[in-house]
Amino acid sequence: MIIKKFVGKTEEEAVGAAKKELGNGIVIMNVKEIKPKGLAVLFRAKRTEVTVALEEEGDIPKPVRKEAAAEPAKPEAATTAGSGAAGLEAGNSQNIEKRLDSLQTLLESRFQQDEVEKQEQSEAVVQPAEKQGEELSEEELERNKFVRLLYNTMLENEVDEKYANQIMEDLEKNKKPNMPFDYILANVYQKMILKFGKAEDITAAKKGPKIVLFMGPTGVGKTTTIAKLASDFTMTEKKKVALLTADTYRIAAAEQLRTYANILEAPFRVIYTEEDAKQAVQDFSNFDFVFVDTAGHSHKNEEQMENMQKLIDAVKEVGEYQAFLVLSATTKYRDLLKIASSYKEIVEYQLIFTKLDETATCGNLLNLKLYADVPIAYVTCGQNVPDDIERFNPQKTVKQLLGGKA
Numbered sequence: 327m328i329i330k331k332f333v334g335k336t337e338e339e340a341v342g343a344a345k346k347e348l349g350n351g352i353v354i355m356n357v358k359e360i361k362p363k364g365l366a367v368l369f370r371a372k373r374t375e376v377t378v379a380l381e382e383e384g385d386i387p388k389p390v391r392k393e394a395a396a397e398p399a400k401p402e403a404a405t406t407a408g409s410g411a412a413g414l415e416a417g418n419s420q421n422i423e424k425r426l427d428s429l430q431t432l433l434e435s436r437f438q439q440d441e442v443e444k445q446e447q448s449e450a451v452v453q454p455a456e457k458q459g460e461e462l463s464e465e466e467l468e469r470n471k472f473v474r475l476l477y478n479t480m481l482e483n484e485v486d487e488k489y490a491n492q493i494m495e496d497l498e499k500n501k502k503p504n505m506p507f508d509y510i511l512a513n514v515y516q517k518m519i520l521k522f523g524k525a526e527d528i529t530a531a532k533k534g535p536k537i538v539l540f541m542g543p544t545g546v547g548k549t550t551t552i553a554k555l556a557s558d559f560t561m562t563e564k565k566k567v568a569l570l571t572a573d574t575y576r577i578a579a580a581e582q583l584r585t586y587a588n589i590l591e592a593p594f595r596v597i598y599t600e601e602d603a604k605q606a607v608q609d610f611s612n613f614d615f616v617f618v619d620t621a622g623h624s625h626k627n628e629e630q631m632e633n634m635q636k637l638i639d640a641v642k643e644v645g646e647y648q649a650f651l652v653l654s655a656t657t658k659y660r661d662l663l664k665i666a667s668s669y670k671e672i673v674e675y676q677l678i679f680t681k682l683d684e685t686a687t688c689g690n691l692l693n694l695k696l697y698a699d700v701p702i703a704y705v706t707c708g709q710n711v712p713d714d715i716e717r718f719n720p721q722k723t724v725k726q727l728l729g730g731k732a
C-alpha cells in the first residue's frame with residue numbers, strides 16, 4: 327500500500343493531483359485543512375491536504391518507495407509493535423499513523439485493558455491468523471488480539487457479521503509476520519473506506535432543472551431533510567430551488583413544507599396527480615432544482631408503492647432526476663433491508679441516513695450501503711434546520727466504526 331499526501335487549494339485539486347500521479351484507484355484516507363500560521367496568514371490562503379492510499383498488487387508490505395514517502399521515515403515513532411522487516415513499513419504507516427492518531431491511541435489504550443481479555447473469552451468470534459499447531463510469538467499473539475479488537479469493535483457498532491468477516495478475510499490475505507499495528511489498522515480502515523465507495527450528492531442537471539425526489543418510511547425526516555438541503559442550496563450555493571409536495575395524505579404535511587418554502591422565499595406547490603408533477607417541472611424549467619417531498623408510507627403498502635412508481639415514471643418523462651431513499655439510523659436492521667429492497671424494485675436511488683444523533687452505533691450505514699449497493703449521499707444528526715446535515719463522510723464513519731469518537 328502506498329500512502330501519500332497531496333496539497334491543493336481545494337480538496338478537488340489535491341485529489342486531482344493524487345489521481346494524476348497514482349491513478350484512479352486511490353482511496354482518500356483523510357482530508358485536512360491547512361491553515362497558514364503566523365504572518366503567513368496575511369499572504370497565504372488556506373489549503374487542503376489529502377492523504378491517499380493506493381493498494382498495490384497483493385497489498386503486501388513493501389520497502390518504502392521513494393515516491394511513496396512524503397516525509398522521511400522515523401521507524402521508532404511509527405511502529406507500535408514489531409521491528410526489523412516491519413519497521414520498513416513504518417515510513418508509509420507513519421503518515422497514516424498521524425492521521426489516525428486519535429483512533430489508534432484509543433484502540434491501543436483499549437487494547438491494553440484487561441476487559442479485552444474478558445471479552446475474548448466470552449465472545450465467540452472469528453479467529454484471525456492463528457495457525458493451528460504452530461507456536462506463535464508473543465508479538466504475533468498481541469497482533470492477533472489487536473485484530474480481534476478491531477473485529478469486535480465493528481460488531482459492537484452493529485456491522486453485520488458477514489461484512490465484518492469479509493473485512494477480516496481481506497486483511498488475512500494481506501497479513502504478514504511482523505506487521506505493525508498501524509499497518510493493520512490502516513489496512514482495515516482502507517478496506518472499509520473502499521467498501522463505502524464514493525459519496526455522491528445532489529448534482530446539477532445538464533439541461534433544465536434537476537428533479538430530486540425524497541421518499542421513505544413515515545417520520546424518518548424527509549421533509550426536514552428537504553428543508554435543510556433547500557436552505558443550503560438557496561442560501562449558500564445561491565441556486566434556484568422550487569419545492570413541491572406530493573404528500574396530500576395530511577394537511578399538516580403540506581403546511582410543514584410550505585412554511586420552510588416561505589422562509590426560504592422559494593416557490594411551493596402541492597401536486598395531486600402525475601400531470602401536476604409534469605406541469606410543475608415545466609413551470610419551473612428555469613430553476614436549478616425542483617425538490618419533491620413525498621408522503622411517508624410503509625413499503626408493505628402496495629397501493630402507495632404503486633403511486634410512488636407512477637410519480638417516478640411521470641418525473642422520468644419530463645426531466646433529469648435523482649431519487650433519495652431516506653432512512654433513519656434508528657430503524658431495525660431487518661426492516662431497513664426490507665425497505666431498501668422494496669424501493670429498489672421501483673427506482674434506482676441513493677441513500678440519506680437521518681437521526682444519527684439518536685443512535686450510538688452506525689454499522690447500518692455500512693450494512694445498507696453494501697446490501698443495496700448504492701451510494702450514501704447525506705447524513706443528518708439533529709432536528710435543527712439548516713445545520714444538522716452533512717455530506718456523507720466515509721472517513722469519519724469508518725473511524726467511528728473502528729471505535730473512534732463520534
Ligand SMILES: Nc1nc2c(ncn2[C@@H]2O[C@H](COP(=O)(O)OP(=O)(O)OP(=O)(O)O)[C@@H](O)[C@H]2O)c(=O)[nH]1
Binds near residue numbers: 547
Ligand atoms: N433527532 C433527530 N430528529 C430528526 C432528524 N431529522 C428529522 N427529525 C425529526 O423527525 C421528526 C419527523 O420529521 P419529518 O421531516 O416530518 O419526517 P417525514 O419523513 O417527512 O415524516 P412524514 O412526512 O410524516 O412521513 C421531526 O420531529 C423532525 O424534527 C434528525 O436527524 N435527528
Ligand SMILES: [Mg+2]
Binds near residue numbers: 619620622
Ligand atoms: Mg414529511
